[in-house]
Amino acid sequence: MRDEEDLRAALRTLERHAPDAEATLAAVRTTAGAAPARLVWHRGAALTGRPRGWARTFAPLAAAASVVAVVTGVALVVRMTGPVMARHEGKPPVSQPVRPFPTTADGIPAFFMLYPAALHSVQPNGPSVGGPGVPPLMRSYEILPIMATATGRKVAQVRLPGYVTAIAASSGAFFAAVVRGPRAWFYEVRLTAGRGGTTTARLPIPADTAPIGRLAVSPDGTRLAYSTYVRHGQQNDVQNLVVASTANGAEHRWQTPARDSGGSIGSMTWLADGRTLAFNWYRPAGEVTTESSLRLLDTISPGHNLLASRQVLPLINQAGAFDDYTISPDGKTVFGIVTCPRRCATGGPGTAGGHPDVRGSLIQFPAAGGAPVVRYTEPRLPGTPGNVVGSKCGDPLWISASARTVLLPCYQHRPRTAAHYSLSTVHVVLLDNGRVRQVPWLGDLADMFFIAFPGITSYDWVPHLPPSP
Amino acid sequence: MTFEEFASAHLAAVLRFAAVLAGDRAAADDLAQEVLIRAYSRWDRIGGLERPEFYVRKMILNEFLSWRRRSARQARRDLLAERASAVPDHAQAYSEREALLGELSKLPRRQRAVLVLRYYEGRPDTEIAQLLGCSPGTVRGYASRALAALRVEMTPRPGAALRTKVES
Numbered sequence: 091m092r093d094e095e096d097l098r099a100a101l102r103t104l105e106r107h108a109p110d111a112e113a114t115l116a117a118v119r120t121t122a123g124a125a126p127a128r129l130v131w132h133r134g135a136a137l138t139g140r141p142r143g144w145a146r147t148f149a150p151l152a153a154a155a156s157v158v159a160v161v162t163g164v165a166l167v168v169r170m171t172g173p174v175m176a177r178h179e180g181k182p183p184v185s186q187p188v189r190p191f192p193t194t195a196d197g198i199p200a201f202f203m204l205y206p207a208a209l210h211s212v213q214p215n216g217p218s219v220g221g222p223g224v225p226p227l228m229r230s231y232e233i234l235p236i237m238a239t240a241t242g243r244k245v246a247q248v249r250l251p252g253y254v255t256a257i258a259a260s261s262g263a264f265f266a267a268v269v270r271g272p273r274a275w276f277y278e279v280r281l282t283a284g285r286g287g288t289t290t291a292r293l294p295i296p297a298d299t300a301p302i303g304r305l306a307v308s309p310d311g312t313r314l315a316y317s318t319y320v321r322h323g324q325q326n327d328v329q330n331l332v333v334a335s336t337a338n339g340a341e342h343r344w345q346t347p348a349r350d351s352g353g354s355i356g357s358m359t360w361l362a363d364g365r366t367l368a369f370n371w372y373r374p375a376g377e378v379t380t381e382s383s384l385r386l387l388d389t390i391s392p393g394h395n396l397l398a399s400r401q402v403l404p405l406i407n408q409a410g411a412f413d414d415y416t417i418s419p420d421g422k423t424v425f426g427i428v429t430c431p432r433r434c435a436t437g438g439p440g441t442a443g444g445h446p447d448v449r450g451s452l453i454q455f456p457a458a459g460g461a462p463v464v465r466y467t468e469p470r471l472p473g474t475p476g477n478v479v480g481s482k483c484g485d486p487l488w489i490s491a492s493a494r495t496v497l498l499p500c501y502q503h504r505p506r507t508a509a510h511y512s513l514s515t516v517h518v519v520l521l522d523n524g525r526v527r528q529v530p531w532l533g534d535l536a537d538m539f540f541i542a543f544p545g546i547t548s549y550d551w552v553p554h555l556p557p558s559p
Numbered sequence: 560m561t562f563e564e565f566a567s568a569h570l571a572a573v574l575r576f577a578a579v580l581a582g583d584r585a586a587a588d589d590l591a592q593e594v595l596i597r598a599y600s601r602w603d604r605i606g607g608l609e610r611p612e613f614y615v616r617k618m619i620l621n622e623f624l625s626w627r628r629r630s631a632r633q634a635r636r637d638l639l640a641e642r643a644s645a646v647p648d649h650a651q652a653y654s655e656r657e658a659l660l661g662e663l664s665k666l667p668r669r670q671r672a673v674l675v676l677r678y679y680e681g682r683p684d685t686e687i688a689q690l691l692g693c694s695p696g697t698v699r700g701y702a703s704r705a706l707a708a709l710r711v712e713m714t715p716r717p718g719a720a721l722r723t724k725v726e727s
Contacts, residue, residue: 102679104578107583108575109584117596
């Protein structure tokens with residue numbers, strides 16, 4: 091016979107199932123449509139031997155941010171609708187072409203999807219692929235907001251029936267990889283015309299049991315590309331690529347040749363032709379070397395060798411070292427942020443457009459070859475040593491078809507001194523054919539969330555300074 | 560009390576309460592998020608109450624008792640089983656405590672809620688009756704039936720229940 095103390099002890103053991111407080115708060119605030127929470131995130135795992143692009147994907151998001159908001163706003167005009175919770179899960183949207191999103195007055199897609207960055211890192215069948223020590227957080231559903239570019243406010247939200255591991259957007263719809271049980275499924279989310287609601291449909295793409303790396307969807311939404319991890323003991327490398335039809339699920343798979351099994355796929359984007367997939371390739375896996383590069387894969391060609399793709403630009407070159415590149419939809423322009431770590435193979439910070447030190451700047455390369463130019467350098471905070479820590483920019487959030495317009499998140503760090511507190515600020519700038527304008531309402535979002543604009547899913551994060559006491 | 564103050568002071572305890580009530584991680588996640596999203600959107604009103612954390616606990620309790628999404632819960636149990644099989648812990652699987660938890664999960668929800676409130680939260684029957692909207696006698700009836708089902712011998716005691724673990 092048991093006694094009451096046995097019952098108390100048994101009940102106390104159930105505390106181990108308590109949800110994570112920070113993750114719960116993030117989900118609550120995201121769903122409730124409040125301003126992004128200014129929390130201190132500490133979850134995550136150490137990433138050794140990974141390039142910063144990987145770290146951006148899986149590293150913990152650090153502390154609170156302030157928005158640089160005392161600047162001129164951008165006159166963006168888009169019709170707004172109220173938030174609506176979508177619970178409908180319909181049939182796959184076969185033969186129902188989606189209309190492109192409307193644009194703002196500046197030509198930017200009017201909507202984007204958010205995913206709380208701190209929640210990313212858990213994969214099916216076990217702990218975080220980022221490393222050991224992260225407890226599983228396999229939610230049975232997640233609610234993702236869709237935001238208006240013009241205001242930074244939520245216009246709709248979608249409830250997805252599992253744990254979201256990756257998001258992406260075509261020119262007129264959003265997509266997510268959703269883990270349910272031991273498999274990842276793929277969903278399409280459309281905004282419904284006129285009412286601000288959404289419809290969600292599970293795509294006929296076969297579920298995958300491998301952990302999902304990145305997701306990218308062709309501009310017309312008919313082809314979905316995703317990368318998956320291959321595990322080698324403690325090592326996790328993204329080495330498989332799948333391109334699937336969103337209409338009928340037909341797949342074409344590529345994999346890394348055995349001799350290059352140490353390589354790894356990074357971020358991916360489709361070109362406007364809906365046929366060519368650009369991806370960053372790291373070799374050896376997780377390292378930015380002269381063998382690491384941006385590559386273009388013709389997804390219509392036969393074959394399964396991932397490295398039959400064409401190299402466009404190495405990640406280390408005369409302009410410095412880059413964590414990754416983003417290519418414009420027309421395939422003619424490549425962008426990257428100079429990081430130039432200590433072991434920069436060129437032996438120095440590199441040069442572009444005659445500037446000897448372009449660390450943290452946005453560099454623009456002609457994809458066909460030619461001299462790089464500095465497209466944007468973040469102004470440095472005057473009179474503080476914070477510039478040493480880094481006033482820099484992250485990878486573009488969105489690039490127009492011909493690269494004339496770029497939406498770019500940038501950061502400034504000011505360490506603590508006797509005179510002032512430490513400070514890390516995030517803001518978003520719109521580079522428009524030589525003009526630079528601030529989009530202050532996107533600053534917090536760029537800090538706290540993964541952002542899926544048509545063509546690009548941003549995985550950036552801000553290495554905040556330790557908070558002042 | 561602002562939502563920030565509530566989160567700082569009480570959220571961890573509220574989440575533990577949700578976990579003990581729900582019995583597994585996924586269900587606790589659902590339960591906590593469903594309630595907290597609603598509470599957050601109405602915090603102007605809830606924050607002005609004398610004991611906002613008590614109100615949130617009551618919301619969690621009500622949500623738990625009204626949960627009817629059996630298919631969703633079944634899916635969660637499946638997920639739990641998969642996770643359990645992925646990381647076997649034979650010692651735990653066969654322990655008396657796990658057997659007790661297994662039987663606890665089969666109880667009707669009101670009976671389970673009474674046991675959690677009485678033996679985990681340490682609340683007296685009168686307070687449990689307030690939370691459940693019934694009489695103290697009904698609470699004792701639920702408890703008695705639940706303990707009998709679990710083959711737990713009640714310790715004879717006069718008056719209020721032991722307050723072994725009250726977090727507010």
